[in-house]
Amino acid sequence: MRLTCPLCGPRDRREFYYYGAEDYLHRPAPDAPIEAWDDHLHLRTNLAGVIKDLWYHEGGCASWLLVTRNTITHEVLSVERVADRKGASA
Amino acid sequence: MRYSGFKVFTEGLFGNKGWTPAWRDAAPKAEYDAVIIGGGGHGLSTAYYLAKNHGLRNIAVLEKGYLGGGNVGRNTTIVRANYFLPGNSEFYSHSLKLWEKLEGELNYNVMHSQRGQVVLFHSDGQRDAAVRRANAIVNQGDDAEILDVPTLKQLYPFLDYNQTRFPIYGGMNQRRAGTARHDAVAWGYARGADQLGVDLIQNCEVTGIDIEGGKVVGVQTTRGAIKAKKVGMVAAGRSGQVAAMAGMRLPVESHIMQAYVTEGLKPCIDSVISFGMGHFYISQSDKGGLVFGGDIDFYASYAARGNLPMLEHVMEAGMTLMPMIGRAKVLRTWGGIMDMTPDGSPIIDKTHIDGLFVDAGWNYGGFKAIPASGWCMAHLMATGQPHEVAAKFRLDRFRTGHLIDEEGTGSQHNLH
Numbered sequence: 001m002r003l004t005c006p007l008c009g010p011r012d013r014r015e016f017y018y019y020g021a022e023d024y025l026h027r028p029a030p031d032a033p034i035e036a037w038d039d040h041l042h043l044r045t046n047l048a049g050v051i052k053d054l055w056y057h058e059g060g061c062a063s064w065l066l067v068t069r070n071t072i073t074h075e076v077l078s079v080e081r082v083a084d085r086k087g088a089s090a
Numbered sequence: 091m092r093y094s095g096f097k098v099f100t101e102g103l104f105g106n107k108g109w110t111p112a113w114r115d116a117a118p119k120a121e122y123d124a125v126i127i128g129g130g131g132h133g134l135s136t137a138y139y140l141a142k143n144h145g146l147r148n149i150a151v152l153e154k155g156y157l158g159g160g161n162v163g164r165n166t167t168i169v170r171a172n173y174f175l176p177g178n179s180e181f182y183s184h185s186l187k188l189w190e191k192l193e194g195e196l197n198y199n200v201m202h203s204q205r206g207q208v209v210l211f212h213s214d215g216q217r218d219a220a221v222r223r224a225n226a227i228v229n230q231g232d233d234a235e236i237l238d239v240p241t242l243k244q245l246y247p248f249l250d251y252n253q254t255r256f257p258i259y260g261g262m263n264q265r266r267a268g269t270a271r272h273d274a275v276a277w278g279y280a281r282g283a284d285q286l287g288v289d290l291i292q293n294c295e296v297t298g299i300d301i302e303g304g305k306v307v308g309v310q311t312t313r314g315a316i317k318a319k320k321v322g323m324v325a326a327g328r329s330g331q332v333a334a335m336a337g338m339r340l341p342v343e344s345h346i347m348q349a350y351v352t353e354g355l356k357p358c359i360d361s362v363i364s365f366g367m368g369h370f371y372i373s374q375s376d377k378g379g380l381v382f383g384g385d386i387d388f389y390a391s392y393a394a395r396g397n398l399p400m401l402e403h404v405m406e407a408g409m410t411l412m413p414m415i416g417r418a419k420v421l422r423t424w425g426g427i428m429d430m431t432p433d434g435s436p437i438i439d440k441t442h443i444d445g446l447f448v449d450a451g452w453n454y455g456g457f458k459a460i461p462a463s464g465w466c467m468a469h470l471m472a473t474g475q476p477h478e479v480a481a482k483f484r485l486d487r488f489r490t491g492h493l494i495d496e497e498g499t500g501s502q503h504n505l506h
Contacts, residue, residue: 001389001397014399018389020503021343038489042432043339044503046330048392071344071392 001074006081007061015059021045022052022066025082048072054082093197112277113284118291118313122150124471125309125318127296127332129153131162131272132449132456133324134279134290135464136471141286143465144472149288150318152311154295158276161326161456164394164426166349166383168362168373169458170207170267171232174223177482177494178435179230184479185462186232186266192461198278200270201376207267207362208237208246210411212256216366220262227264237261246363248414256367256410267362269373275460299335305444306336320471322447327392327427329450336443340450341432341488343503346425347386347454348396350404352418354378363411370407372415380418382408386428386454388504396425428454434506435494438466438476439485447471448485453506 001013021044028036045051048071055065064082069075091097091110101108124140126133129151140146153159171186173179193200211220217236224234238260239251251258280290291313298310299321308317325332327344355378364371369385384404387396401423409416431437431451436459438449449467452459466480476483482494488501499505 012399013397018504021390034489039339042341042488042501042503044330044341044343045334045339046343046390048328048331048344051390053390071390074391074393074397 001076003055003065003067003076004079005057005060005063005065006079006084007063008057011057011060015057016065017056017058019054019056022054024054025066050077112281113290116150116289116291118150118152118294118311118316119289121308121317122289123148123318124320124322125149125316126151126322126324127309128324128326128328129157129280129290129292130160130324130326131158131276131279131460132326132452132463132467133322134158134276134283135460136322136324136449136467137288137464138279138283138286139464139468140472141283141288143468146472147287149283150316151283151288151290152294152296152309152316153290153292156292157280157290158273161426161428162276162460163273164349164424165272165457166371166373166381167269167272167457168207168267168371169202169270170264170362171458172207172209172223172227172234172262172264172267173496174226175494175496178496179226180479181462181466181483182458183230183232184465185459188461188465189270189458190266192275192278196278196282198274198281200274200278202268202270204266204268205361205373206263206265207364208242208261208263209364210249210261210366211259212367213259217259220260224262233264233266235263235265237263245361248358248412249363250411250413253410269362271376272457275457279460279464296332296335299446301336301443301446306446320445320447322449322467322471324449324467326450326452326456327429329429329448333448336441336446338441340437340448341485342429342451343390344392345386345389345428345430346391346393346396347383347428348400348404348423348425349381349383350401350423351375351382351421352380352415353421355380355418358414365407365411368403368407368410370404370411372408372412379421380415386430392427394425394427396423428452430503430506432488432501432503432506433493433495434497436463436483437485438463438470438480438483440470440474441485
């Protein structure tokens with residue numbers, strides 16, 4: 001499996017650190033109820049099919065990446081930088 | 091039909107014409123007292139113990155493919171009870187005791203072989219941790235011993251002891267650990283359950299879980315609607331999809347884990363050996379193939395096949411530990427879909443929906459847990475109370491903080 005980093009181009013899977021489902025992008029407020037934090041940190045939709053998840057280009061440009069890929073075929077559909085997403089704060 | 095040496099002998103004399111199918115090909119009935127979703131090792135053992143220990147007779151196991159076609163037929167077949175933490179320790183201890191009586195219990199040869207497992211250590215720190223773990227195992231009532239290097243050299247002369255990077259300091263041995271024939275475990279439980287009247291329904295995919303007023307009333311399947319008073323979700327790597335039908339999200343992320351087997355070789359490795367400085371473990375099957383594995387690939391996947399980086403890592407670890415395997419040819423590799431939880435320990439619990447139970451999150455340790463998982467899930471479904479050796483496998487423990495983190499790496503999906 002290779003990921004095409006928007007800054008570095010197509011790179012081997014070994015350069016990337018897998019963090020987890022895109023749930024990590026939806027961080028609850030610090031004073032949100034514990035159920036919201038449980039949902040954020042632990043509970044997963046765990047879909048078989050096209051999902052979005054977070055990878056870190058540890059062996060490259062150190063960008064956090066949002067990868068759209070198919071968990072049944074390992075096909076990678078798109079890779080975007082989390083920092084480039086609309087509404088992302090710097 | 092009861093299997094015996096005498097039966098094998100007489101069938102051999104008369105052309106083997108008297109053998110009958112090991113279980114009925116049941117068609118779904120309109121209603122059951124209990125329905126198990128998932129016909130793998132855990133689902134079949136749950137059904138067996140529901141019938142055997144709790145006297146339920148009107149039970150169905152629904153399997154979308156064929157019995158034992160999932161992880162129970164895609165693993166490295168190791169059976170052990172060398173856990174450290176309360177919660178895991180008593181559970182796997184119970185499971186190993188059930189394993190030791192399983193063949194007699196089921197009248198089925200599951201080829202359970204207590205050939206022992208040694209986990210090597212490679213530093214003073216690892217030795218201290220191994221001694222501590224061994225003491226915990228002995229306190230639990232199971233067996234563990236520390237082997238020094240001269241003893242190891244006698245047992246396993248082929249290990250590379252003196253390499254500068256990871257010299258071998260010793261090993262923690264559990265003699266009652268070993269292996270079993272993985273398919274046979276599923277088949278044995280299937281046959282046992284069938285003989286107790288359980289309907290095993292294959293090619294029957296559950297497409298919906300019917301819930302009325304906070305209580306489960308049945309399931310929708312590709313072979314029609316089935317009413318049920320109690321439903322157990324025992325779907326291993328596919329637990330996420332099954333739970334979604336009940337509107338639930340589980341603390342489970344499904345990952346790929348690969349395993350590898352070589353061509354058949356003459357007997358050379360007579361126990362299970364685990365490397366302590368890289369995720370690698372190996373045993374030799376009765377057919378002669380070296381069966382070995384490593385860590386998960388570390389990304390969510392349902393592909394049932396892995397990628398090359400982990401394959402390379404496992405081969406490197408194997409060559410570091412025992413260079414003698416370098417010329418063995420790898421015949422095949424395969425991947426299982428592991429239902430990983432944030433702390434690496436399983437879940438056997440009721441859900442917030444009345445009558446709906448979940449047995450999931452077996453990570454990469456599900457095979458050895460099959461007897462106790464079925465035993466405890468059956469106890470929970472029949473009595474409504476958790477079994478004492480599975481009482482800590484709670485669905486809400488990540489929210490409440492009562493983790494069972496055997497590796498001590500933290501409660502996060504990508505760390506186990």
